[in-house]
Amino acid sequence: MADEPQVELIYSEGCGDCGERRVELPAPLPQIGDDFDWDVRDYDGFRLFMLEELAARFPERRNWTPADMEVVLLEALAVVLDQLSDMQDRIQAEAYLETARRPDTVHRLLEMIGYRALLHTDQAGTDQELEQLWRYYPHLMEEAKRKGPESIQQQLRMVTEEDYRNQLLPHPLVLDVDAYSDWSGAWHSHFVVVRLINNLELDETLTQAKIAGDAEDPVDAYARFQAELQSYYQDQEIPQDLLPAIEGSSARTLLKQVIERQRMVGQEVMLRDATLVGIVLAISVRIAGDYYRSEIQDAVREALVDPSDGFFAPGHLQFGEDVVASDLIEVLMALDGVESVCINRMKRIGSIYTDQSGSGRIVLEGHEVAVLEDDVTLPERGSLRIVLHGGKPG
Numbered sequence: 334m335a336d337e338p339q340v341e342l343i344y345s346e347g348c349g350d351c352g353e354r355r356v357e358l359p360a361p362l363p364q365i366g367d368d369f370d371w372d373v374r375d376y377d378g379f380r381l382f383m384l385e386e387l388a389a390r391f392p393e394r395r396n397w398t399p400a401d402m403e404v405v406l407l408e409a410l411a412v413v414l415d416q417l418s419d420m421q422d423r424i425q426a427e428a429y430l431e432t433a434r435r436p437d438t439v440h441r442l443l444e445m446i447g448y449r450a451l452l453h454t455d456q457a458g459t460d461q462e463l464e465q466l467w468r469y470y471p472h473l474m475e476e477a478k479r480k481g482p483e484s485i486q487q488q489l490r491m492v493t494e495e496d497y498r499n500q501l502l503p504h505p506l507v508l509d510v511d512a513y514s515d516w517s518g519a520w521h522s523h524f525v526v527v528r529l530i531n532n533l534e535l536d537e538t539l540t541q542a543k544i545a546g547d548a549e550d551p552v553d554a555y556a557r558f559q560a561e562l563q564s565y566y567q568d569q570e571i572p573q574d575l576l577p578a579i580e581g582s583s584a585r586t587l588l589k590q591v592i593e594r595q596r597m598v599g600q601e602v603m604l605r606d607a608t609l610v611g612i613v614l615a616i617s618v619r620i621a622g623d624y625y626r627s628e629i630q631d632a633v634r635e636a637l638v639d640p641s642d643g644f645f646a647p648g649h650l651q652f653g654e655d656v657v658a659s660d661l662i663e664v665l666m667a668l669d670g671v672e673s674v675c676i677n678r679m680k681r682i683g684s685i686y687t688d689q690s691g692s693g694r695i696v697l698e699g700h701e702v703a704v705l706e707d708d709v710t711l712p713e714r715g716s717l718r719i720v721l722h723g724g725k726p727g
Contacts, residue, residue, distance in 0.1 A: 336359075338356050338357060338358055338359060339356070339357070340354055340355070340356045341354070341355045341356070342354050342355075343355055370382060374418050374422070375415055375418065376411050376412060376414075376415040379410070379411040379414045379415060379418075380407065380408055380411040383407045383410070383411065384397065384404070384407065387403060387407070429442075430442045430443070430446075430478055430481065430482070431478070433478075436463075436464035436465075436467035436468055436474060437464050439467070439474055439477070439478060440460065440463065440464055440467075442481075443477060443478070443481045446481055446482065446484075446485050447484075447485060448477075448480070448481035448484050448485070450463060450477045450481070451463050452567050452573075489569060489570060489595060490595055490596075490597065491592065491595045491596045491597070491600075491602075492597055494512035494513055494514060494523065495512070497510065497512035497523065497525050497592075497602070498510045498511065498512050500569070500591070500595060501525065501527065501588060501591070501592075503565055503568065504562075504565055504587075504588065504591070505530070505558050505561040505562050505565060506529055506530055506533070506584050506587060506588070507527050507528070507529060507530075507588070508528045508529060508530055508647055508648040509527070509528040509607070509648065509651060509652060510525060510526070510527050510528070511525075511526045511652055511700060512524065512525045512526070513526075517601075520601065522601045522602075522603060523596075523600060523601065523602045523603070524602075524603050524605055525592070525602060525603070525604050525605065526605045526606070526607055526652075526700045527584075527588065527604065527605075527606070527607065528607040528647070528648070528652070528702060529584055529606075529607075529647075530544070530546070530647060530648075531543060531544070531546040531640065531647060532609060532647050532704055532706065532714065533584055534584070534606050535583065535584050535585040535588075535604055535605075535606050536583050536584075536585055537583060537584065538581065538582075538583060539579055539580060539581070539582055539583060539584065539587075540580055540581075541555045541580060544558050544579070545558075546640055547640050547641070558579075559579070562576070562579070563576060569591065569594075569595070571591070571594060575590070577590060585604055588604060589604065592604075605700075607652065607700050607701075607702050608699070608700050608701045608702065609702055609704045609713075609714065610681055610682070610697060610701045610702065610703050610704065611681070611682035611704055611705070611712075611713050611714050611715035611716075612645070612656060612679070612680070612681065612682070612695065612703050612704065612705045612715040613678060613679070613680050613681070613682060613715060613716050614637070614661075614676070614678065614679055614705060614715070614716070614717050614718070615676075615677040615678035615679075615717075615718040615719075615720070616633075616661075616665070616674060616675065616676050616677060616717075616718070616719055616720070617674070617675040617677055617720045617721075617722060618633060618665065618671055618673075618674055618675075618719060618720070618721055618722065619671075619672045619673040619674075619722045619723050620670055620671065620672065620721055620722065620723040620724030621670045621671075621672050621723070621724065622723065622724065622725070623670070623725070624669070624670030624724050624725065625724060625725045625726075625727050626721045626724045626725065626726060626727065627727060628670070629668070629670050629671065629721060629724060630719055630721060632668050632669075632670075632671075633665060633668065633671075633719055634707070634717065634719070636664050636665060636667075636668060637661070637664070637665075637705065637717060638705055638706060638707050638717060640706075644660070644661065644664050645703065645704060645705040645706075645715070647704075650702055650703050651702070652699070652700050652701070652702060653697050653698050653699055653700070653701060654697060654702075654703070655694050655695060655696050655697055656679070656694070656695040656697070656703045657693065657694050658676050658679060658689075658690065658693035658694065659693060661674075661676065661679075662674045662676070670724070672723070676690045676693075677690060677720070678690055678718075679693075679695060680695065681695060682712075682713055682715065703715075705717060
């Protein structure tokens with residue numbers, strides 16, 4: 334340690350009270366040079382740096398061989414430094430989700446941002462099983478690392494009209510959603526208009542048959558619906574114990590439960606059905622000579638009213654989309670065996686509406702949706718009449 338500088342008090346001549354304190358400070362320490370390459374991270378870099386340091390410290394020595402004790406110690410130290418450098422890099426990498434590689438670290442970091450990976454996989458039952466699964470299948474862990482940050486950027490609260498549409502549209506009961514607000518005189522009320530699967534209505538009691546519709550395997554279709562509903566609740570971060578009973582309930586009850594949880598406090602929200610407009614359609618079809626009439630009739634019905642992919646299938650036509658005769662003719666003319674199509678009648682259900690086969694367009698507005706189920710038990714859902722010409726009988 335450097336000696337403490339001595340302080341000397343010197344008085345001026347002629348004045349016993351006038352003086353000054355003088356001290357002689359030591360010379361400043363010489364500046365220490367820093368020629369160490371702080372980017373050195375591996376064995377070769379450490380070894381080369383220390384060899385250069387030896388040569389600089391002992392310039393009189395001109396020859397260094399791998400058998401020299403100094404070189405042996407230097408290389409052993411370079412091995413240890415390389416291991417410590419790698420350990421430091423690994424530890425530093427585990428501190429960030431993007432670079433972490435250990436399943437337990439990734440799991441912990443995802444939970445820190447509120448992402449529960451165990452709700453998002455059906456292949457693990459416990460945290461330990463999840464981490465073991467990630468060790469065997471690293472791509473699943475990488476997928477979770479990507480989805481975790483995405484989840485915290487998703488707005489799950491329903492604030493604006495667009496939020497109501499975006500949050501309800503993925504619901505397995507919903508085909509289309511439109512939301513708007515209206516001033517009630519004291520506050521703004523939000524109205525949500527929904528189009529449901531299989532042309533269901535909001536207050537209609539749900540059953541397995543109604544949800545499955547005309548599926549070939551109703552049990553499988555209902556099971557897929559349940560799985561989709563469970564996945565929807567996971568995406569909405571709603572606890573699984575709040576998953577409602579489906580059968581015996583209504584679509585309004587199921588959707589209202591989600592809305593009440595995600596809407597703003599004090600915000601009035603009212604659900605409304607889409608306006609289903611039944612279409613009356615009568616067409617004449619000329620068939621090629623090598624085709625049976627029954628086959629063409631079935632093909633025409635399927636092309637128009639099949640609930641999965643027909644022209645009037647739920648979800649095919651949007652809110653306020655017009656029914657255009659040329660679109661119908663294009664669909665039917667694409668069928669094998671159809672030579673020509675003539676639309677004899679095309680109108681909305683109701684005596685107040687006129688036939689539009691001449692104009693070729695049924696104009697719809699707002700939340701009206703065209704439907705044609707051709708079900709005698711539901712005449713308000715539209716009817717279809719097909720007249721066939723030509724072809725083979727049978």
